[in-house]
Every structure is written in structure tokens, then in C-alpha cells.
Amino acid sequence: MDAVRRHYEDHPYPRYPLVASLRRQDVTHLKLDALWRRHNGSELPQGSRRILIAGCGSFAPYPFSLANPGCRITALDLSAANIKRARLHCVLHLRFNLNFIVGDLLDPAVASGPFGLIDAYGVLHHLPDPLAGLLALKQRLTKNGLLRIMLYSHTARRGTEAARRAVRRLGITDIAALEALYERLPHGSRLARRLAETPEGNSDHGLADAFLHPQVTTYRVAELAELLAASGLELLAFCHPSALSDPTQEWQRLTTLEANGTLDENYVLLLRNSGNTRQNQHK
Ligand SMILES: C[S@@+](CC[C@H](N)C(=O)[O-])C[C@H]1O[C@@H](n2cnc3c(N)ncnc32)[C@H](O)[C@@H]1O
Numbered sequence: 697m698d699a700v701r702r703h704y705e706d707h708p709y710p711r712y713p714l715v716a717s718l719r720r721q722d723v724t725h726l727k728l729d730a731l732w733r734r735h736n737g738s739e740l741p742q743g744s745r746r747i748l749i750a751g752c753g754s755f756a757p758y759p760f761s762l763a764n765p766g767c768r769i770t771a772l773d774l775s776a777a778n779i780k781r782a783r784l785h786c787v788l789h790l791r792f793n794l795n796f797i798v799g800d801l802l803d804p805a806v807a808s809g810p811f812g813l814i815d816a817y818g819v820l821h822h823l824p825d826p827l828a829g830l831l832a833l834k835q836r837l838t839k840n841g842l843l844r845i846m847l848y849s850h851t852a853r854r855g856t857e858a859a860r861r862a863v864r865r866l867g868i869t870d871i872a873a874l875e876a877l878y879e880r881l882p883h884g885s886r887l888a889r890r891l892a893e894t895p896e897g898n899s900d901h902g903l904a905d906a907f908l909h910p911q912v913t914t915y916r917v918a919e920l921a922e923l924l925a926a927s928g929l930e931l932l933a934f935c936h937p938s939a940l941s942d943p944t945q946e947w948q949r950l951t952t953l954e955a956n957g958t959l960d961e962n963y964v965l966l967l968r969n970s971g972n973t974r975q976n977q978h979k
Pocket of ligand 1: 704752754773801816817818819
């Protein structure tokens with residue numbers, strides 16, 4: 697865990713300009729009362745009007761605050777550098793309904809909740825035991841509380857992962873050394889292409905997250921289904937851009953794409969703490 701914390705102290709993520717602003721209509725998908733109404737079929741109870749952004753990074757607190765002015769938001773991250781930047785972004789944009797905590801989501805004494813919504817986007821796959829992280833977040837949800845997670849797909853991520861492992865084997869731990877390596881690589885070599893073509897490869901924070909990260913797990917579709925089944929959380933919907941609205945059909949689509957080697961998206965899921973896990977069956 698210390699290696700992950702150090703990574704984000706050295707490479708705050710993401711690194712958007714502090715002037716970067718959003719309009720309310722850009723963040724409607726993050727509105728807790730609308731999500732609650734759609735998925736729970738009732739008005740958001742007063743006691744569930746709290747949001748936890750677990751592993752918030754340096755930016756996410758701002759859009760969540762903009763989308764949810766009537767909620768109390770806790771922004772939690774291992775990295776003090778990320779929390780400092782996230783707080784500054786919020787203050788500069790006059791967002792004040794948040795508290796910021798430097799801490800580990802695995803520690804039950806930190807940000808204990810309960811929360812009506814937890815967001816852990818791109819976080820659990822950086823834990824040594826992602827299931828332990830998922831269960832720790834479940835413990836903090838209200839009844840019928842919602843949890844959004846993003847996890848890496850094995851297939852979508854395999855080229856980047858091969859390059860990340862190669863970079864780590866070479867002992868490269870900073871951006872300058874990564875750039876020097878790129879200059880030395882034969883033009884058109886597989887590693888050179890991976891470094892050049894990765895999404896977010898045009899920024900230092902994107903390069904660091906893709907190739908210098910000390911701890912990454914990726915999931916095959918069947919492994920994702922096992923993780924969900926072990927969590928006891930209910931799958932409400934897949935939310936990555938090309939996801940089908942019916943989760944059963946989406947499981948099938950993902951399975952087919954994976955078998956063809958053409959799955960090119962990571963998984964974004966909306967889960968619920970309902971105690972009813974029937975819909976997790978991966979048919
Ligand atoms: C890839 S970044 C994602 C940031 C943010 N969720 C987003 O989507 O922009 C992962 C974040 O998770 C944080 N993190 C990793 N493990 C954590 C833990 N055990 N407890 C709290 N935060 C953690 C890291 O410090 C980092 O800021």
C-alpha cells in the first residue's frame with residue numbers, strides 16, 4: 697500500500713488545469729437523487745444524502761460537488777498531494793459541501809459513513825486485495841446504497857500491462873527515464889508503439905498511471921463475475937460508454953468480445969447494497 701501511496705504522491709492523478717470547469721449539464725449522471733429514484737424507485741431518504749468518493753484523486757470531488765449541492769461529500773485518498781490539489785480545485789470553483797481526508801479506504805475507522813453513494817472509479821484494481829476493498833466499501837453503504845466502480849479489463853488493458861511490466865523490469869520509475877527509454881527504442885518496436893499509443897499518453901500523469909504504477913490487477917469477464925458474486929452486491933447496470941442497458945445482455949456481449957480479443961473498454965458498474973444477489977448470476 698505504501699508503494700501505491702508514494703506513486704500518487706509523486707504523480708498526482710489526474711492533472712487537469714485548476715481552471716478546468718464543468719457545467720451542471722455535464723455532471724447529471726453523478727446526481728445521487730436521480731440515480732436513487734431510477735434504481736430504487738423512491739425519493740432519496742435524508743439519511744442517505746451522503747456521498748463518499750473513495751480514492752478521489754485530484755479532480756473527482758469537483759464534479760460530484762457540482763452535481764450534488766444538497767449532499768454532504770467526503771473525499772478520501774491515500775495521497776496527500778491528490779487531496780491538496782482536489783481541495784484547491786473545489787475552493788477555486790466555490791464548492792464547499794465537502795470534507796477531505798487523507799487515509800486508507802481499508803481502515804474502517806476512516807470515513808465510516810454510512811453513505812447513500814460511494815464512487816471508487818479506477819481504485820480497487822490498485823489494491824493488493826480488491827475484494828477486501830469492495831467489502832470495506834460495502835460496509836459503509838446505507839441500505840440500498842449505490843456504489844460505482846471502474847475496473848480494468850484484462851483484454852482492454854493487456855498491451856498496456858505488458859508494457860508496464862517491461863518498464864518495471866527495466867527499473868524505470870520516473871517520467872524522465874521513461875522518455876529516455878522511448879528515445880532509445882527502435883522505431884516501430886512493440887514497446888515503442890505501446891508507449892506512444894496509450895490513451896492519456898500525451899500527459900505525464902497519464903504515462904505515470906499507465907506505465908509506472910506499482911500495483912495493478914486486471915479482470916477477465918469471468919473473474920469480474922466471481923468478484924461480484926463474492927461481494928454480495930447487486931449489479932444494477934453496466935455504465936461504460938458502449939454498455940447495453942440489460943446487464944444479462946451486456947455480460948454476453950463482453951464475453952463474446954473477450955473471446956474475439958476485441959474488448960477495448962474497461963468495466964464501469966453500478967452496484968447496490970440490497971442483500972439480493974440474484975441479478976449477479978452471469979448467464
Ligand atoms: C487512478 S486514481 C483514480 C482517481 C479518481 N477516482 C478518478 O477517477 O479520477 C486512483 C486513486 O486511488 C487512490 N487510492 C489507491 N488505493 C487507495 C486506498 N487504499 N485508500 C484510499 N485511496 C486509495 C490513489 O491514491 C489514487 O488517487
